[in-house]
Amino acid sequence: MIRLNINGEDREIDVDADTPLLWVLRDELGMTGTKYGCGIAACGACTVHLDGMAVRSCQTMASDAEGMAIVTIEGVDGKAASAVQAAWRELEVPQCGYCQSGQILAATALLAETPKPSDEDIDMAMSGNVCRCATYTRIRAAIHRAAETMEG
Amino acid sequence: MFHVMKRMQDAAARPTRRNFLKMSAVAAGGLVVGSRLALPGAALAEGAAAEDAFTPFIRISPDGLVTVLNKHLDMGQGNATGLATLVAEELDASPEQMRAEFAPADVERYKNLAFGMQGTGGSTAIANSFEQYRKAGATARAMLVAAAAKAWGVPTGEITISGGTLSHASGKSGTFGEFAEAAAKLEAPAEVTLKSPDQWVYIGKSFPRLDVPNKTVGAPNTYGMDVQRDNMLVAVLTRPLAFGAKVKSFNADTAKAVKGVVDVIDVPGHGVAVLATSTWPAIKGREALEIEWDEAGAETRSSDALFAEYRELADTAGPVFRDDGDAEAAIAGAATVVEQVFEFPYLAHGMMEPMVLTIHVEGDRATLWYPSQFQTVDQQTAATVLGIPVQNVTINTLYGGGSFGRRTSPDARHIVEAASIAKIWGKSQPIKLVYTREDDTRAGYYRPMGVHKVRAGLDADGNLVGWHHRIVQQSLMSGTFFEQFMVHDGIDETSVEGVKDASYAIPAFHAELHSPKVGVPVLWWRSVGHTQTGYVVEAMMDKAAHAAGVDPLEFRRRHLSQPSGIAERDKDNARKLGVLDKVAEMSGWSGAQHGDRFRGIAVHKSFNTYVAEVAEVSRREDGTFKVENVWCAVDCGVAVNPDNVKAQMEGGIGYGLAAVLFSEITLTDGHVDQLNFDTYRPLRIEEMPKVVVEVLASAEAPSGAGEPGTPPVGPAVANAILAATGELPAVLPLTKAGLA
Ligand code: FES
Ligand code: FES
Numbered sequence: 001m002i003r004l005n006i007n008g009e010d011r012e013i014d015v016d017a018d019t020p021l022l023w024v025l026r027d028e029l030g031m032t033g034t035k036y037g038c039g040i041a042a043c044g045a046c047t048v049h050l051d052g053m054a055v056r057s058c059q060t061m062a063s064d065a066e067g068m069a070i071v072t073i074e075g076v077d078g079k080a081a082s083a084v085q086a087a088w089r090e091l092e093v094p095q096c097g098y099c100q101s102g103q104i105l106a107a108t109a110l111l112a113e114t115p116k117p118s119d120e121d122i123d124m125a126m127s128g129n130v131c132r133c134a135t136y137t138r139i140r141a142a143i144h145r146a147a148e149t150m151e152g
Numbered sequence: 153m154f155h156v157m158k159r160m161q162d163a164a165a166r167p168t169r170r171n172f173l174k175m176s177a178v179a180a181g182g183l184v185v186g187s188r189l190a191l192p193g194a195a196l197a198e199g200a201a202a203e204d205a206f207t208p209f210i211r212i213s214p215d216g217l218v219t220v221l222n223k224h225l226d227m228g229q230g231n232a233t234g235l236a237t238l239v240a241e242e243l244d245a246s247p248e249q250m251r252a253e254f255a256p257a258d259v260e261r262y263k264n265l266a267f268g269m270q271g272t273g274g275s276t277a278i279a280n281s282f283e284q285y286r287k288a289g290a291t292a293r294a295m296l297v298a299a300a301a302k303a304w305g306v307p308t309g310e311i312t313i314s315g316g317t318l319s320h321a322s323g324k325s326g327t328f329g330e331f332a333e334a335a336a337k338l339e340a341p342a343e344v345t346l347k348s349p350d351q352w353v354y355i356g357k358s359f360p361r362l363d364v365p366n367k368t369v370g371a372p373n374t375y376g377m378d379v380q381r382d383n384m385l386v387a388v389l390t391r392p393l394a395f396g397a398k399v400k401s402f403n404a405d406t407a408k409a410v411k412g413v414v415d416v417i418d419v420p421g422h423g424v425a426v427l428a429t430s431t432w433p434a435i436k437g438r439e440a441l442e443i444e445w446d447e448a449g450a451e452t453r454s455s456d457a458l459f460a461e462y463r464e465l466a467d468t469a470g471p472v473f474r475d476d477g478d479a480e481a482a483i484a485g486a487a488t489v490v491e492q493v494f495e496f497p498y499l500a501h502g503m504m505e506p507m508v509l510t511i512h513v514e515g516d517r518a519t520l521w522y523p524s525q526f527q528t529v530d531q532q533t534a535a536t537v538l539g540i541p542v543q544n545v546t547i548n549t550l551y552g553g554g555s556f557g558r559r560t561s562p563d564a565r566h567i568v569e570a571a572s573i574a575k576i577w578g579k580s581q582p583i584k585l586v587y588t589r590e591d592d593t594r595a596g597y598y599r600p601m602g603v604h605k606v607r608a609g610l611d612a613d614g615n616l617v618g619w620h621h622r623i624v625q626q627s628l629m630s631g632t633f634f635e636q637f638m639v640h641d642g643i644d645e646t647s648v649e650g651v652k653d654a655s656y657a658i659p660a661f662h663a664e665l666h667s668p669k670v671g672v673p674v675l676w677w678r679s680v681g682h683t684q685t686g687y688v689v690e691a692m693m694d695k696a697a698h699a700a701g702v703d704p705l706e707f708r709r710r711h712l713s714q715p716s717g718i719a720e721r722d723k724d725n726a727r728k729l730g731v732l733d734k735v736a737e738m739s740g741w742s743g744a745q746h747g748d749r750f751r752g753i754a755v756h757k758s759f760n761t762y763v764a765e766v767a768e769v770s771r772r773e774d775g776t777f778k779v780e781n782v783w784c785a786v787d788c789g790v791a792v793n794p795d796n797v798k799a800q801m802e803g804g805i806g807y808g809l810a811a812v813l814f815s816e817i818t819l820t821d822g823h824v825d826q827l828n829f830d831t832y833r834p835l836r837i838e839e840m841p842k843v844v845v846e847v848l849a850s851a852e853a854p855s856g857a858g859e860p861g862t863p864p865v866g867p868a869v870a871n872a873i874l875a876a877t878g879e880l881p882a883v884l885p886l887t888k889a890g891l892a
Contacts, residue, residue, distance in 0.1 A: 016411060019432050027386075027430035032378040033370020035553075036431075037504055038589040042829040045504060073370030088368045092360070092795065095803055096228030097367030098375060098504040098553025104368060123838035130829060132504045132554050133228045134806020136840035138799070 002062050006031070007075025013062065021065050022046045022057040025072060033073035033101050037130070044129030047102035048072050054109035056128070073101035080111040083146035091142045095133035103129050107143050116147050205336035206292035208261040209285060210239060212336075216316065216329030218245050218292075221255040223262035223281070224272040225525040227503070227552030227559065228803070229858040230361060230796040231277035235285045237359040237792055241352060242289030242344075243296075244313040249328070252362045254549035257527035269528035273560060273676070275759040275856020278792055282854050283346075290344035292335075296328060299335035349851065355792050363551065375553050376508040376522040381582035384510070385414060387573050388434045388586055390443060391423045394822035395596055395671045396450035399424060399443060406440035413437035417576050425573050431586055451671025452822035455601065458670060459495060462603040462624040466493065470622060470664040471642040474652050477660030482618025486609025490695045493605045494882045496684050497816035498598040499677055500832060505553020506592035509570045512582040516540045518571070523552030526560035529633075533564035537571035556807065557676040561597055562632035565673075590827040598817055599677030600626040600647075604688045608658075614700030616711060619692075621651055621663040625684070626670050642667065646676065650685025650758065650863070655724040656693070656711040672819070678807060679859040682758040686863030687812075687870065687884075690754035694871040695880050704753055704871060705741055708732060724762075727787050728755045730848060731764035734785035738846055739766040744875035749780065752871025754864040760855035761788040765805070767841070767868035771876060776892050779809060779841040779869055784861065786845065789852035797857045798845040804861025805843055810835035812866040813892040814885050833887075 002013050004021075006029070013028050020039075025031045025048070034057055037045030041059040048057045049071040084107045087093075094100045103126070110117055110125035117125070122143055131139065206212055211219045220239045226232040232252035240250050255262045255270075262270045265280040293313060300318045301308040303326075311320055319325035349356070366374055373379070392398070402424050404416035412433025417425050424443055428434035453461075483489055509522040511534070518538055524530050524547050535542040552559055559566075570585040577583060587595065602625035609618040627644040629635050638645050643665055645652075651663055677683070697707035709732065712725040732755050735741075744751050746768060755764040768781040784801045791797045814833035818825045826832040866884070873891060874880045886892035 015432075023430065023432040027380075027432065030372075030380055031370075032372055032375075032380070035375075035505070036377060037506075038829050039435075040589075040828050040830060043504070043589075043834075085368045089364055092364050092799065094228075094361075094364055094367040095230070095799060096504060096552060096554040097363065100367050101370040126837045130504070130834045130836060132502055132556075132807065132834060134803045134810070134835060134840060135799070136806060136835075136837045137802050137843050139837065140840075 003066055004062065004070055005068070006070045007072060015062060017061065017063040019062050020058050021048065021060040021062045021070070024062045025057065031072055031074050035098055035101055037099065042130070043099070044102040044106060045099050047105040047129065049076070049105060049109060052109065052112060054106045073105060076105060076108060079150055080146070081108045083149045084108050084111065084142070086149065087142040087146040091138050091145060093135050093138040093142050095135055099129060099131045103131065103139055107139070107146070110143070111146060111150065115150055117143060206295060207288040207340065208255070209288040210292045212292065212328050212332040214329045214332055216249055216327045217251055218243065218249050218328065219251040219253050220285070222252055223255045223264070223270060224277040225254070225523055225549060225552055225555070225559065226363065227523060227525070227555035229277070229800060230793065231272070232363055233359060233361045234278050234792050234796065235281055236362055237354050238282065238285035239289035240359065241354045242286045242346060243293045244316070245328070246316040247360050249316050250362060257524070257531045257545070257547040259528045262527070269526070271526040271528060271560060273525065273557065275761070275858045275860065278854050279760070279856060282792070286346050287344055290346055291340050294341045294344055295335040295338050296331050298338050299331040300326060303331070303334065349790070356790060356794065358795055359793055361796070374551050375505055376510070376550050377505055377553065377586070379510040379521045379550070379584060381510065381512065384582040384584055385427045385429065386431045386434045386584050386586055387425045387427050388438050388588065388591070389419065389423050389425045389569055389573070390438055390441060391591065391595060392445050392450065394445070394447050394450040394452050395673065397445040397447045400446040402441060402443040404441060406442070407437040410437040410440055416441065417573070419569070419572050419576060422569050422572060427577065427583070434586070435588060447822070450822060453670070453819070454821055455498065455819040458601065459603065461668065462601070463493065465624045465666045465668060466603045466605040466622050470666040472662070472664050473643045473648045474661055474663040479618040479620045479660040479662035482660035483607055483609035483620060486617050487612040488610040488699050489607060490610070490692070490699050491607045492692060492695060492880060492882050493603065494688050494691070496602045496884050497818065498601045498672065499811055499815055500593050500598055500817050500826070501556040501558035501677055502593065502815070502832060502834060503552070503554025503556055503558055506589055507558070507566050507587040507595070508585065509566050510582055510584040511570045511574045512580070513538060513574045514580045517544045517546070518574075519546045519548065521548045521550060523555065523559055524549045525552065525555055526564065529560070529562070530564050530567045533567045534571045537568055538575055556678040557680070558597060561675050562634055565597070589829065593827050593832050594824045596673035597675040598672065599683070600628065600674040602684050604684065606688060606692050608692055608696050610696060610700050614702050614707070616656065616658045616696060618660040619658045619662070622666070623647055623651065623664070624666040624668065626672070626674050627667040628674055628676060628680070630667065646681045648685070649681040650756065651689060653757070654689050655716070655721045655728065655757075657714040657716060658711070678804070679758050679862045682756065682859070682863040683808065683811065683866060686754070686756040686758070687866045690756060690864065690867030691870045691880055691882070694752065694867070694874055698874060703743055705732065705736055708753070708755065724757055727762045728757065728764070731755060731762045731785040731787050734846060734848060735764040735766050735783050738785060738844060739768070739783040741766060744872070750872045750876040752868045752873070752875060754867040754871060756860070756863045758860045758863055761786065761857065761860035763801070763860045763864050765864040765868045767865060767872050769869060769872040769876065775890060777873055777876070777886070782841045782843045782865060782868070784843065784845045785848060786857070786861065787848040787850055788855045788857050788860070789850050790854045791847045792854060794847045797847050800857040801845045801861035802843045804859065805865045806835050806840055808862035808865040809839070809841070809869070812869055812884055812886060813839070814887055816885050
């Protein structure tokens with residue numbers, strides 16, 4: 001039995017200890033907002049927050065997340081998250097949208113740490129999040145936009 | 153993708169317009185479809201509406217929500233919003249009340265008018281729906297007005313609609329919802345008048361993307377991967393390493409011992425499937441599977457060997473697909489001759505959401521949930537495999553996490569696999585067939601690899617006098633159902649598009665195609681033949697301009713501005729000049745060298761859309777190039793949603809860049825070498841150039857936006873590198889020559 005705190009709620013899940021957090025979220029808990037894209041930490045579609053840090057849930061064993069605060073796209077909130085989601089809507093960032101949960105979680109973690117990121121900060125923080133629709137131009141613009149709203 | 157299937161419309165049953173304008177409304181119960189999900193734009197059209205009260209494309213609920221049934225798959229290109237925009241325009245609805253849902257599989261109602269079957273591709277979604285969905289909106293509007301006129305006892309002509317509210321000068325007003333039920337009972341008008349372009353309030357202006365809110369909150373039931381059903385099993389299929397290999401024997405003991413694995417089954421002709429209670433045990437179970445393959449009869453050549461064969465073929469004559477004048481003589485008499493051999497690798501689509509499909513077979517009925525891009529073929533295929541009537545197959549289409557052509561194949565392989573697994577399993581239980589990223593990358597259905605060999609001759613004034621072009625490329629269409637429509641006298645139209653219709657003024661043009669047979673399944677990939685043909689023609693133009701010592705923009709202008717005597721070609725050239733001049737202005741073109749950076753320009757027509765791009769590159773210390781900026785001008789006729797056209801250009805440029813710079817699928821003894829994004833390298837944010845797009849104002853009929861942004865970026869980058877180094881990069885991806 002694994003005990004996880006997800007979006008502020010305690011959950012008990014009966015899975016093998018080596019099960020990636022990604023599959024616990026998606027298959028055991030039906031929280032499908034966190035996406036599967038590669039399974040090898042190469043795309044960022046599965047990004048969640050562990051104690052505020054953006055991590056790849058496909059490479060995080062569920063048992064390793066015990067005792068940490070797990071936040072997913074379904075539960076992410078706060079100043080940075082709302083600014084990011086609002087900017088994403090305003091600039092209509094998503095195309096297919098499949099990567100965007102991960103992009104939003106990564107961008108939120110970036111802004112929580114670095115409220116006024118430079119382009120280089122953005123490249124560094126977002127490099128692990130692939131978007132095959134190549135919405136990068138708008139992702140970059142939306143992060144800057146979110147930073148502005150957070151200031152204001 | 154399968155745009156050239158437009159030709160099929162002559163052969164296939166043609167849509168009659170009868171039903172939808174004469175559709176008489178159904179009496180029962182008004183329009184019962186509310187918003188099933190709380191958020192706008194959600195789309196799980198489970199058990200689609202039986203009534204077509206407001207045409208088969210529109211439902212209006214008592215709370216005033218207008219649901220537009222999208223006959224296409226939206227895999228990111230925005231057609232759900234595009235079609236809703238067309239309806240809202242004629243209905244005078246407000247964006248807030250619009251919803252989008254995917255239509256069920258029903259070829260009679262929902263066929264793509266460009267090719268007579270229900271399916272999405274060839275950048276046709278807006279083009280073929282432009283009149284149909286506006287008429288639907290106007291029809292629904294007329295019915296609402298008639299219902300209100302009756303209730304208020306006033307003439308219909310005195311009723312106006314604005315922002316989703318009906319009103320009359322007497323002060324009476326009402327919502328769509330109030331009149332939906334009464335309106336649904338009325339006879340639809342036989343004729344409706346559409347707005348003239350000057351009356352448009354949404355078309356050509358802006359309309360919010362309906363799917364964006366859901367896609368920023370991770371809403372459930374959005375994608376095929378999200379499907380969860382009671383009692384569902386997850387299946388992963390082990391496919392052979394070499395295309396065409398067969399299972400000789402397998403040992404499933406260890407696999408079956410994995411907790412959560414339910415069974416391991418042989419799926420003849422496809423591989424071995426592991427069925428589990430959820431995804432992770434299925435993946436783990438498969439890792440424990442031992443399979444021995446029989447590769448006799450499989451494709452076991454390496455891609456290097458294939459390239460060697462292709463290069464040899466490129467030196468021999470093949471079937472001719474274009475022969476204007478005497479190209480050999482023209483080149484023999486030319487003052488200067490330029491020559492180049494180009495090589496293109498296989499490419500996987502690599503859409504973000506791997507292939508996936510959930511199927512539930514109950515007796516002689518089957519229900520499917522997935523992003524269906526080709527409902528008519530998929531439905532028929534499932535029925536055939538399962539041996540049930542085609543009308544017993546229900547398809548629930550969900551949003552696609554990308555596709556780029558991958559989610560539709562003539563053989564509907566993913567449907568065959570899932571239906572076969574369900575049939576063999578035999579229990580009435582939903583089964584979700586999941587492709588892992590590795591499965592997806594290795595499964596084939598690639599953009600074909602190819603070799604082009606071109607010779608071009610210039611006269612002493614630097615004008616092209618002759619062009620000799622030979623293509624070696626596996627046919628997409630031969631061996632498929634589409635062969636009869638798309639392959640003529642040995643020429644697959646998708647292999648030669650972009651060369652056959654190359655419109656530059658060249659007095660003598662000769663072109664041939666070899667279509668070698670290879671056991672690797674190939675498929676249309678964003679813009680089909682155009683990423684190769686556009687690259688070759690546009691890169692050759694620069695090589696020729698370079699040899700002639702003429703500025704590449706000027707060189708193109710010269711060869712586009714002479715009347716050809718062929719009306720279609722002259723029109724193409726005028727529109728190409730339009731986007732070229734615009735992109736030159738946007739980028740401030742003053743030649744290929746720009747300070748310490750270099751620029752390349754390219755223009756290409758695909759899917760009736762004209763796109764010109766300028767790429768600007770800088771050189772890193774290690775000799776590789778970084779693409780810094782791309783300017784793009786597009787003429788796609790009427791742009792229904794200009795910002796979405798921009799988004800498609802931005803995305804098409806990034807997608808094309810990944811392929812040009814980094815991506816390739818190679819084979820070693822027939823086994824695919826790349827399995828995941830670590831080796832099949834995508835573009836990342838730091839590699840994305842700044843992109844500026846302008847959409848030209850146009851009164852022409854709308855044409856595609858999803859694909860045409862992709863072809864010009866490759867040659868624009870190649871031409872910039874030619875300017876920087878004096879050598880044209882002709883082998884892709886550029887990483888191979890250490891250029892990226
Ligand atoms: S699925 Fe985890 S990084 Fe790709
Ligand atoms: S929006 Fe499609 S992968 Fe990012």
